[in-house]
Amino acid sequence: MSLQGNSRGPLGSAIGVKLDTLGDTFIRLPVGQYIPRNITATNANVTLAASTAQIAVYTAAAAGGTNIVATAVLTTLTGPTVFADRTIATATTVFTPTYDATQKAYGVYVRVTVVGAASQTCDVHIFGDAVK
Numbered sequence: 001m002s003l004q005g006n007s008r009g010p011l012g013s014a015i016g017v018k019l020d021t022l023g024d025t026f027i028r029l030p031v032g033q034y035i036p037r038n039i040t041a042t043n044a045n046v047t048l049a050a051s052t053a054q055i056a057v058y059t060a061a062a063a064g065g066t067n068i069v070a071t072a073v074l075t076t077l078t079g080p081t082v083f084a085d086r087t088i089a090t091a092t093t094v095f096t097p098t099y100d101a102t103q104k105a106y107g108v109y110v111r112v113t114v115v116g117a118a119s120q121t122c123d124v125h126i127f128g129d130a131v132k
Contacts, residue, residue, distance in 0.1 A: 008037070011126045014110050015043075019053035019074070019120040024061050024109040027124065029097040031106075033131035036095065039069045042083035043123040048074045053116025055124065057086075058109050059098050066090055071113045077122055094131050 011034055012027040039057055053074050059065030070089040077084055097106035110124045 019116040031130040035129040039086040044077035048077040051116040054114040
């Protein structure tokens with residue numbers, strides 16, 4: 001079920017993803033299976049127009065599993081009210097969220113693949129269809 005209570009809508013979010021550190025941020029998905037439709041990056045704390053920061057979304061930590069969203073730069077995020085939708089990289093398929101033992105939850109991973117300047121952050125939201 002999406003956060004809106006129907007089958008399509010926001011599935012989960014990562015608030016304040018640190019873009020100055022290579023690594024993963026877990027997004028909890030409260031669904032049994034889902035079809036990802038798009039990823040939205042928004043709410044940059046500073047302009048990322050000249051940033052080198054890049055993110056991707058994977059089904060497993062450390063760029064493992066299936067790549068849901070290919071690595072993308074965030075230079076269009078020039079302020080907190082600007083957003084950038086990222087296209088789904090894989091052929092449309094039904095996914096089952098990955099269990100993360102540390103988080104004790106199921107979800108996906110936002111991976112910072114290329115770091116930006118110190119203290120750069122943004123929010124990342126995943127939208128799609130809850131299958132069950």
